[in-house]
Amino acid sequence: MKCTECGTSMKTRKENYRYAECGLEYVTLVGVKVSRCPKCGGHGVSIQRIEALHRLIARVLIEKETRFTGDEVRFLRKGLGWSGSDFARHMGVTDETVSRWENAAAPIGPQADRLLRLLVAQGRLAISYPTERLTRINARKATITRLEVVSRGKRWEVGAEPAPRG
Numbered sequence: 001m002k003c004t005e006c007g008t009s010m011k012t013r014k015e016n017y018r019y020a021e022c023g024l025e026y027v028t029l030v031g032v033k034v035s036r037c038p039k040c041g042g043h044g045v046s047i048q049r050i051e052a053l054h055r056l057i058a059r060v061l062i063e064k065e066t067r068f069t070g071d072e073v074r075f076l077r078k079g080l081g082w083s084g085s086d087f088a089r090h091m092g093v094t095d096e097t098v099s100r101w102e103n104a105a106a107p108i109g110p111q112a113d114r115l116l117r118l119l120v121a122q123g124r125l126a127i128s129y130p131t132e133r134l135t136r137i138n139a140r141k142a143t144i145t146r147l148e149v150v151s152r153g154k155r156w157e158v159g160a161e162p163a164p165r166g
């Protein structure tokens, strides 16, 4: 594979890759193929079954027991396939409110946080989400989810228990 920046041949090897492209700070993909350019430092990563990966991340997020961070709200909103305005309409808030949540200028409120979880579970994920989970969310605390995911056979799996942080 050639570097798209400078045309130099890149070196490919398996790495634990910090998946910052998804917009979340602490998602690590274990043992994925990363190509790096020895000359300019450019890189490319090969991620299989990206939809399944994003579904897995979304499931871990809606099962967490603390409030969503701004980055998580943005990740989940995009996963629903919605623009900021689409999201605002579904949530019954203004576009400005959505942008304040996503930029962490204001915390997402407890009802909006819960509604978002249900929308995600109901939507493309179609996962079972027992509503009693909603009683366990600590709205006063937003923690970042550290997540390691491993590709095993045909699926993505959580590699290590996500440890709450912050």
Ligand SMILES: [Zn+2]
Residues within 6 Å of the ligand: 003, 004, 005, 006, 007, 008, 037, 038, 039, 040, 041, 042
């Ligand atoms: Zn290069």
